[in-house]
Amino acid sequence: MSIDLTHYLIVGALLFSIGLYVTLAKRNVVGILMGIELMFNAVNLTFIAFSRFVESAQPISGHVFVIFIITVAAAEAAVALALAVVVYRNRTTIDIDKINLLRW
Amino acid sequence: MDDAGTIVAFWMLTVMTLGAALMVVIVRNLFHAVLSLILSFIGVAGLYITLSADFVAVAQVLIYAGAISVLILFAMMLTPRAARDNAETFLQGPALVLAGLAAATIAGVAAATDWSEASRGPFTETAQAIGEALLNRYVLPFEIASVLLLVAMVGAIVLVRED
Numbered sequence: 001m002s003i004d005l006t007h008y009l010i011v012g013a014l015l016f017s018i019g020l021y022v023t024l025a026k027r028n029v030v031g032i033l034m035g036i037e038l039m040f041n042a043v044n045l046t047f048i049a050f051s052r053f054v055e056s057a058q059p060i061s062g063h064v065f066v067i068f069i070i071t072v073a074a075a076e077a078a079v080a081l082a083l084a085v086v087v088y089r090n091r092t093t094i095d096i097d098k099i100n101l102l103r104w
Numbered sequence: 105m106d107d108a109g110t111i112v113a114f115w116m117l118t119v120m121t122l123g124a125a126l127m128v129v130i131v132r133n134l135f136h137a138v139l140s141l142i143l144s145f146i147g148v149a150g151l152y153i154t155l156s157a158d159f160v161a162v163a164q165v166l167i168y169a170g171a172i173s174v175l176i177l178f179a180m181m182l183t184p185r186a187a188r189d190n191a192e193t194f195l196q197g198p199a200l201v202l203a204g205l206a207a208a209t210i211a212g213v214a215a216a217t218d219w220s221e222a223s224r225g226p227f228t229e230t231a232q233a234i235g236e237a238l239l240n241r242y243v244l245p246f247e248i249a250s251v252l253l254l255v256a257m258v259g260a261i262v263l264v265r266e267d
Contacts, residue, residue: 002111003110003111003114003154004221005219005221006214006215007114007118008151008155009210009211009214009215010211010214010215011118011121011122011151012210013206013207013210013211013214014122014207014211015121015122015125015144015148016206016207016210017203017204017206017207017210018122018125018126018128018129018203019125020199020202020203020206021129021199021200021202021203022128022129024195024198024199024202024203025192025193025195025196025199025200026190026191026192026193027189027191027192027193028134028188028189028190028191030134030138030176030179030180030183031134031137031190033176034128034137034138034141034176035128037141037145037168037172038125038128038141038144041144041145041148041168044148044160044164045148045151045152048151048152048155048157048160049155050219051155051157052155052156052157052226052227053219053221053222054219054220054221054222055220055221055222055224056222058237058241059222059224059227060227060230060233060234060237061237061241063157063159063160063230063233063234063237064234064237064238064242066157066160067160067163067234067238068242068245068249070160070163070164070167070168071249071252071253072249072252073167073168073172074167074171074172074253074256075252075253075255075256076256077172077175077176078175078256078257078260079256079259079260079263081175081176081178081179081260082259082260082263082264083263084179084183085179085182085183085263085264086263086264088182088183094183096193097193
């Protein structure tokens with residue numbers, strides 16, 4: 001059997017759903033951020049797979065998109081982890097069940 | 105992609121990536137979860153190489169497995185040992201259902217759709233083509249990305265500064 005586009009898409013779907021579960025269910029802010037990074041990776045893998053397999057006038061565009069996603073993900077991780085440190089400094093916890101300042 | 109080496113590499117990297125991602129869910133210690141996450145990133149980089157995306161694979165190892173993992177470890181070390189559990193909230197059940205539905209939907213659509221696959225063959229070299237695309241067609245997003253990185257860097261420094 002050969003490896004084709006569908007294999008990569010299913011791997012991407014499984015990786016995305018694992019990241020979705022981590023993001024929704026984890027209690028720690030750092031854990032939630034790890035879930036978001038897993039989802040980014042799943043989307044990047046799907047982009048690269050489409051870029052490799054699907055007919056297109058400019059097949060390299062998928063790679064360029066992935067470079068931009070990695071850039072934005074790095075910026076997002078820096079700001080989000082700075083926010084986690086600030087929240088810990090002010091509330092002495094990063095447990096999202098206890099950060100309920102805006103809950104009614 | 106019919107040669108045996110590629111097929112074996114694909115399955116091994118898939119097991120490594122998804123297994124490490126599952127370890128992120130299962131492991132109780134947050135430190136071990138970050139180490140599993142690094143392993144998962146490296147597995148994804150290997151999958152990029154099987155797709156002949158050499159430049160993106162190197163960028164993945166440098167930025168995800170290097171920079172972002174170190175950043176996450178730093179943030180974790182700045183919080184005390186007691187805050188390092190990896191437990192779930194009360195949303196565990198609904199999240200599990202939602203994640204299962206997402207996986208089934210995306211995988212079902214991916215398997216059922218005809219993607220009009222090309223018989224183009226693998227890329228021979230991507231770095232040159234990516235560089236040309238970044239400086240011709242995508243030059244405006246390229247410049248905006250540099251501003252975004254500057255803003256994120258200044259913002260992170262301002263947020264964690266003590267005064």
